Amino acid sequence: MARFWNRRQFLLSTGAAASAAVAGRSLLSPRKVSATTYTRKDVGGLTATSPEIVSYATAVTAMQALPATNPLSWAYQAAIHFTTLPCPCPVYWNQCQHGTEFFWSWHRMYLYYFERIVRAMSGDSSWALPYWNWQLATEATIPPMFRDTTSVLYTSHRNASMNATPPTGSLPGWAVDCSAAMGDLDFASAVEDIQTPHGNVHVQVGGWMAVIATAAMDPIFYFHHSNVDRLWDIWLAQGGGREDPTTDTTWTGKTFTFFDETGSPVTLSDCDVLRAAQQLNYEYEGEPTQVNDYCFEILRLPPWVLEILQIIQLPGPPVEVVNEPFTLTLEFGDELQRIQDIAASSEHKLLLELGEITASTQPGVSYQVYVGLPQGQVPEPEGIYFVGSFSLFGPGVKDEVHHGSTSASFRFQVNHAVNAALRAKRAVDLTIVPAGILVDGKPEMPHTKATLHIGAIGMAEGTEKRSQSSQAVSGN
Numbered sequence: 001m002a003r004f005w006n007r008r009q010f011l012l013s014t015g016a017a018a019s020a021a022v023a024g025r026s027l028l029s030p031r032k033v034s035a036t037t038y039t040r041k042d043v044g045g046l047t048a049t050s051p052e053i054v055s056y057a058t059a060v061t062a063m064q065a066l067p068a069t070n071p072l073s074w075a076y077q078a079a080i081h082f083t084t085l086p087c088p089c090p091v092y093w094n095q096c097q098h099g100t101e102f103f104w105s106w107h108r109m110y111l112y113y114f115e116r117i118v119r120a121m122s123g124d125s126s127w128a129l130p131y132w133n134w135q136l137a138t139e140a141t142i143p144p145m146f147r148d149t150t151s152v153l154y155t156s157h158r159n160a161s162m163n164a165t166p167p168t169g170s171l172p173g174w175a176v177d178c179s180a181a182m183g184d185l186d187f188a189s190a191v192e193d194i195q196t197p198h199g200n201v202h203v204q205v206g207g208w209m210a211v212i213a214t215a216a217m218d219p220i221f222y223f224h225h226s227n228v229d230r231l232w233d234i235w236l237a238q239g240g241g242r243e244d245p246t247t248d249t250t251w252t253g254k255t256f257t258f259f260d261e262t263g264s265p266v267t268l269s270d271c272d273v274l275r276a277a278q279q280l281n282y283e284y285e286g287e288p289t290q291v292n293d294y295c296f297e298i299l300r301l302p303p304w305v306l307e308i309l310q311i312i313q314l315p316g317p318p319v320e321v322v323n324e325p326f327t328l329t330l331e332f333g334d335e336l337q338r339i340q341d342i343a344a345s346s347e348h349k350l351l352l353e354l355g356e357i358t359a360s361t362q363p364g365v366s367y368q369v370y371v372g373l374p375q376g377q378v379p380e381p382e383g384i385y386f387v388g389s390f391s392l393f394g395p396g397v398k399d400e401v402h403h404g405s406t407s408a409s410f411r412f413q414v415n416h417a418v419n420a421a422l423r424a425k426r427a428v429d430l431t432i433v434p435a436g437i438l439v440d441g442k443p444e445m446p447h448t449k450a451t452l453h454i455g456a457i458g459m460a461e462g463t464e465k466r467s468q469s470s471q472a473v474s475g476n
């Protein structure tokens, strides 16, 4: 998905003129205040007989009964995300955004209209889309109402151990860790890094969810993405200068088209979905106060951007990972001292970049990444040498056509791991470990369905800086 190249383009696009800006988010008063604010609840607090679940099941049944040509049908809604149904396609199919800076905003728009359609199709005018809070250890299994084989919310197209009742399979903590995204100050990094736990959940639920073209057929999809959407709010609410890219006209100028509950096409821009409660009338149960970002804003600090400087592109044999852990020693050559300095610095991020990643089909496993692991030491995701994980979801999977992307890339901050290895005067090994879900609480043996190819490995220096972009004045 060549994600890190996207980010560099983003940097270039943020303009040149310096601005003497003053802090301050909202000088404008809310333009629209709705009488009704819908609350999207944590599914962990719901049961099969909760109104939210009963109404959802009613709507799913009704939507599945409609023909795929009807925009309100289950098949059409799923196809707006992506489909394998034969094309030429009706309008606005195959739109979903992955590996781009529209990931959060596109899915927010998609869920918003899906929610309105469910409200209409269920006849429950108070319905709001619950969220699957999968970071919680108590919600590491697929919510029970989706595993009930008599429910319309069930599908057999999932990882069998995740889908059993009681479930033997659960999501491991390392797979749903959102700390990389939450720690990012700049939007481009956060929207990229949040896609890692998001993709891990897709692949670990498995079946339809693991493949872009079928993911939105599974009723759990929308609860999963409701949580991803909630994480956008939570990222912003941490403050520290975190903001939506409202000065990037490529981002603010983008529009997407969906269908409302009457089946009429409706178009939204990124500027229409910055403030969930104010613009879209919903909030999440238990979330901190929503931050109100505006596209139209005159006085404020320039946004954070991540500036990236390539240090070294490592030559070497192509990396192929099957079922066994793969280890390769990272040779820094003349750049050793520089890498050591960055690793020890607190202002700069030492970044490992894995690029040109492909597989012939969905491998069906996630991959843990370790740097500097001492020889003979068992890789432990709780240890300091674990730098993150990734899954292929869409881009990079060769038998999926998705936005023309042919490979995926991922970036990991490795300061601590490299620092520890170099201080101990050890070789800095890169170890990639195929890893599955937990079965009965223990890591399952991975059963990889395709070989993972990694074509490019590099080291880079990343610095989060205030951009010098001028302030855009556009939209709301």
Ligand SMILES: [Cu+2]
Pocket: 198, 202, 215, 225
């Ligand atoms: Cu998704």
